[in-house]
Amino acid sequence: MTELSRTQIRDLMGQVLANQGKVLPDDDGTDLRDVGFRSLDFSELALRVEDETGEELNFDAPGLRRIATVGDVLDFLVELQRQ
Amino acid sequence: MSDSATRTPLVPPSTVVLVSGGSRGLGLAIVTDLLSAGLKVAAFARTVTPELAKLADTEPQRCYVDSVDVTDLAATQVFVRAAEDRLGPIDGLVNNAAVGQDSLHVHTATADIARIIETNLTAPLQLTRLVVRRMLAQGRRGRIVNVTSICAQRGFPGLVAYSATKGGMDAATRSLARELGGRMLVNAVAPGFFASEMSAVLGQTQLDQIVRRTPTGHLTAPEEVVPVVRMLLRDQTNINGQAIVVDGAASI
Numbered sequence A: 001m002t003e004l005s006r007t008q009i010r011d012l013m014g015q016v017l018a019n020q021g022k023v024l025p026d027d028d029g030t031d032l033r034d035v036g037f038r039s040l041d042f043s044e045l046a047l048r049v050e051d052e053t054g055e056e057l058n059f060d061a062p063g064l065r066r067i068a069t070v071g072d073v074l075d076f077l078v079e080l081q082r083q
Numbered sequence B: 001m002s003d004s005a006t007r008t009p010l011v012p013p014s015t016v017v018l019v020s021g022g023s024r025g026l027g028l029a030i031v032t033d034l035l036s037a038g039l040k041v042a043a044f045a046r047t048v049t050p051e052l053a054k055l056a057d058t059e060p061q062r063c064y065v066d067s068v069d070v071t072d073l074a075a076t077q078v079f080v081r082a083a084e085d086r087l088g089p090i091d092g093l094v095n096n097a098a099v100g101q102d103s104l105h106v107h108t109a110t111a112d113i114a115r116i117i118e119t120n121l122t123a124p125l126q127l128t129r130l131v132v133r134r135m136l137a138q139g140r141r142g143r144i145v146n147v148t149s150i151c152a153q154r155g156f157p158g159l160v161a162y163s164a165t166k167g168g169m170d171a172a173t174r175s176l177a178r179e180l181g182g183r184m185l186v187n188a189v190a191p192g193f194f195a196s197e198m199s200a201v202l203g204q205t206q207l208d209q210i211v212r213r214t215p216t217g218h219l220t221a222p223e224e225v226v227p228v229v230r231m232l233l234r235d236q237t238n239i240n241g242q243a244i245v246v247d248g249a250a251s252i
């Protein structure tokens, strides 16, 4: 299975935000609320990663609740691909 | 065949009740309450907890428990027969066993959707069929209580498949009440969120939000649901085919 790198996922995240006229900041520590990245945006990003890798990424909501920053999103998806 | 004319006799209070998922949470509270009220109770879950085992040890003549997966129809059949041998004919059923969900629909594995539907919808329908067949064959009257959820009537993210099963059971409750023509009273109890292993996945923010939206100012407790279940099993009322919401008006 092909795995997307953190940088590639970051690019996709930038695209998800750009589609809504928003900008992904460079700082991974930025709070998602400041970026306006909501849970359905996370879904969209996860589905885009699935599209690229051809593998379903399923996960429970409690994991999502711990995600607060841009870096958390990237870490979560990198980790999820490995499971 | 005519279903009308003569007045149907009243459905007597249940005396021997089968509770699915009686090992913990609301199910255990229902088993405990019915035993305290003097009823005989048969209960199962995949794992018999020490709490449930203790009830059976303390009241061997009135409480029969075993480890059964509700999705295993053959095993539930064996359990029902064994329970009736021990306690006498079952005249009450509480469909309580269920599994929860906490994942957005698009990110829920297809196998998980199938498992939720099998456990929460197919299995209780099969168990109900089994118990009703036995009751009808022996000319018994009885009562059925389906534990559903406020999710059957209101939308909650992360609970799509779960809500579908609970809505399905509410719908089945109405049709069964009609179909069984007053020989059995069939109702649902639809609690709001309460603290249990199932709802442990909810974050504190969500729990606080539910409490804020609840006029009575607290999450529903199993002890607040139990009297409603007992009332439906025991009291002389004409309640039939209803889903009774117990949620402190959170959903109103």
Ligand SMILES: NC(=O)c1ccc[n+]([C@@H]2O[C@H](COP(=O)([O-])OP(=O)(O)OC[C@H]3O[C@@H](n4cnc5c(N)ncnc54)[C@H](OP(=O)(O)O)[C@@H]3O)[C@@H](O)[C@H]2O)c1
Binding pocket: B020, B021, B022, B023, B024, B025, B026, B027, B044, B045, B046, B047, B048, B068, B069, B070, B071, B095, B096, B097, B098, B099, B119, B147, B148, B149, B150, B190, B191, B192, B193, B194, B195, B196, B197, B198, B199
């Ligand atoms: N908690 C809430 O907020 C809430 C709100 C509204 C409605 N409800 C409903 O209330 C009922 C009880 O929920 P709860 O919160 O008390 O849940 P819980 O603590 O998770 O207990 C569920 C019970 O069902 C049993 N069970 C699950 N899968 C089973 C299977 N395949 N075969 C046999 N038994 C099975 C469990 O035992 P094993 O795992 O050992 O099998 C356990 O005894 C459920 O119908 C639930 O949908 C709950």
